[in-house]
Amino acid sequence: MTEQVESLIKKDYAAGFHSAIESETLPPGLNEDVVRFISAKKEEPEWLLDWRLKAFRAWQEMEEPTWAHVHYPEIDFQTISFYSAPKSMDSKPKSLDEVDPELLATYEKLGIPLHEQEMLAGVAVDAVFDSVSVVTTFREKLYEAGVIFCPISEAVHKYPDLLKKYLGSVVPQKDNYYAALNSAVFSDGSFVYIPKGVRCPMELSTYFRINEMNTGQFERTLIVADEGSYVSYLEGCTAPMRDENQLHAAVVELVALDDAQIKYSTVQNWYPGNAEGKGGIYNFVTKRGIAHTNAKISWTQVETGSAVTWKYPSCILKGDNSVGEFYSVALTNNFQQADTGTKMIHLGKNTRSTIIAKGISAGRSDSAYRGLVRINPGAEGARNYTQCDSLLIGDRCGAHTFPYIESKNPTGVVEHEATTSKVSDDQLFLCQQRGLDAEKAVSMIVNGFCREVFKELPMEFAVEAGKLLEVSLEGSVG
């Protein structure tokens, strides 16, 4: 059975091509000059440079965290280039027609629509290529609704007050090692602002692509949903296949003001490394949202890529009656390692949170759920429900659960449940007996296992996620 599984797992990474695009790439190394260079390149105001430098100095004092259940060689930050941009972007193209066709071809190959086609009118895309944003679609249409959706480097100039107010308000510069690094050298990312009472007319989406060798990608996303507003945001990512490991350290901050709702979905498909565990992306990401009174933040993630994942999308339920949700499918194969989960910090009264985490391990991979549910003394009537299920495919992988549950309020109710199992021979036999081949049967069982999470994804993503899972697991059972 294991052999058959393995033959199935050996499947190429479809997004693993490299685009021959001339880039301006900073030589490897990290020091204050690099931080100043990035800031100057983006023509940033003084306050932001100071902000970055403060983060950089804090980072130098910090130590790389070692508590996660992942193993990788120490990262030498002096061998990474911290800024890389396609040369053609220097001239700042005004419209899509001026953008380097090679760049557009890259996205086309990835299936990301940058032309505002009628067909895909439902999604606005911000495409980030290495360190810069290439294009943001449907901006005018969004502008009519009052929604701001633009690269963060542009927002710095256009909306400095909003940025000053909210940047770092959820994930402070010194939050953790990688957040500090990101705060110092972040290059681009998306900025979203939904005004009071507005329901964003379409899905917003950012697509991240790492292309250049030896570079790291450090994007920063900030989403502010003003009172009573609603936004659904999607994030996708890919990178070329390379033997070297590349670093991706992003920060995402969500602010949901009173009565606002933010739905944040991720399909993470960074290059996971080859079957021998060589190469792949180190994905060290800090994602956190703060929910004010009656607000709701929902994280949905499908994690299939990256050599090492270290990611805990969290909710600070600050306001009374606020709601936090976390739905996750993490699939690891070959030598991938994932340590992912969430934190639900209950501060306000009657705050509620739901955590559904599904881990699937195959090959020689390791996947861990690490979560924290904390009920603070003031969180009267708080409620949490957590369910973590792991599915093991093959006998050389690992699945782990590390839930931290802390309560200081006697009116809170916390439930945590975790199970581990495998695709059982009985289930397979039943399906096969009904005429399905083994592969289809496994795919069906796995999809059923993940259904609770997939149904939370926006339609386009749900289809993609299901396919991704099929590809990643192909041949994993016999």
Next chain:
Amino acid sequence: MTDFQQSALQLADKQQAAAWLQPLREQGASKWSAASWPGRKTEAWKYISLAPLQQQNELRWGGEADDSAIDAVEQVELDATCLVFVNGRFNAARSSSLPAGVIRFVDADAAQQDMIQQHLGQVVDSERHLFAALSNAWIEDGILLHVARNQKLEKPLYILNVATPEASAAVASQRLLVVLEEGSEAEVIEHFASDAREQNGFVNSLTEVVVGANARLQHYRINLEEENLLHVGGVHVDLHRDARFHGFTLAQGSRLKRIDYQLNMRGEGAHMDLNGVYLPRNKQVIDYHTNVEHCVPHCTSNEVFRGIIGDSAKAVFNGRIHIHPKAQKTLAELSNKNLLTSRTAEINTKPELEIYADDVRCAHGATIAQLDETSLFYLQSRGISAADATSMLSFGFINELLNQVPEQAIQDYLRPRLASLFGKGDEALGRLSYE
């Protein structure tokens, strides 16, 4: 090395241990002094502070106490071999005569010394358990229970450890080694108690158990010390082929109580189950860490821990299940339920699964809640006052585990104590408890 580590080591110099124990003592001392002192960032000590221990400067060994201290402790009424220790010192006058197979380390003959040396300090991993290293460094006396092949220990072994407060804080070290040969059977009760006064001592206790093939151990560890005692203890068990370990533990009292259960499934077909209850009140702190290592296939484990945390008390529960790559066909379960009954109480629980084998069934669950409102309403609608209903339900929560205790004498001993804890001895509860 911290001051506490230093002075704990100096304490070892004041002992007169036999020469044959020296290698283990030295090994323990070197591990203890090399270990870094745990702080908030040390995962195993994340939620509790060892500061109360460190405040005990000028450590010294506990002294003799008069018999009134022993009389103050009510014993479990049981037809058993009873061994009494006061402040870590063996009290021969109050103890039964030792039957065959129960040996004090200081009285061991050459063959028994060999057996002790073969197992003592071998079950516990003193790299991972800091206070086990200290216990090794402090070995002077202790009890060996050895049950020969296919024998059954006639009477249960009941070990009563009494602590008394002294003019200045004193230290006691407890050590028990249980070796059950193939096919043998035994029942062991470790009872930690104190007289009714407020305590100020520190007890470091360590139990090591080897359950041979097809052997069976019924084990109890009851910690009922009064306020302010500091207790760090461990129960470390090796289970061989088809061995059985049935455990029950209950903890109450103490300003700092940390108990580690480590169960190593080393032989196929072994089974362990462990039920635990913790009931911290006032400003007490109770921390249970359990770790089940499934090293081989076809083993089963089941743990159930329940706690009621009141006043300004704090409880920590950490239950780890580790399935090694070879341990296929394992069944492992863990459940931890908690009731918080006060605004200032705190519970931190972390059930952990670490799984490296695919054909296993593992599950864990943890809950934190309060008494069910509908149950309370139901009782009130039947004319029971809110206060009585609360104590009945709280007691019932624990009583479920108490009912599973196979030794009736222990049930009878604990039930009225727990009933008075919740219900202040009211009648409704009395009826319920003796049902």
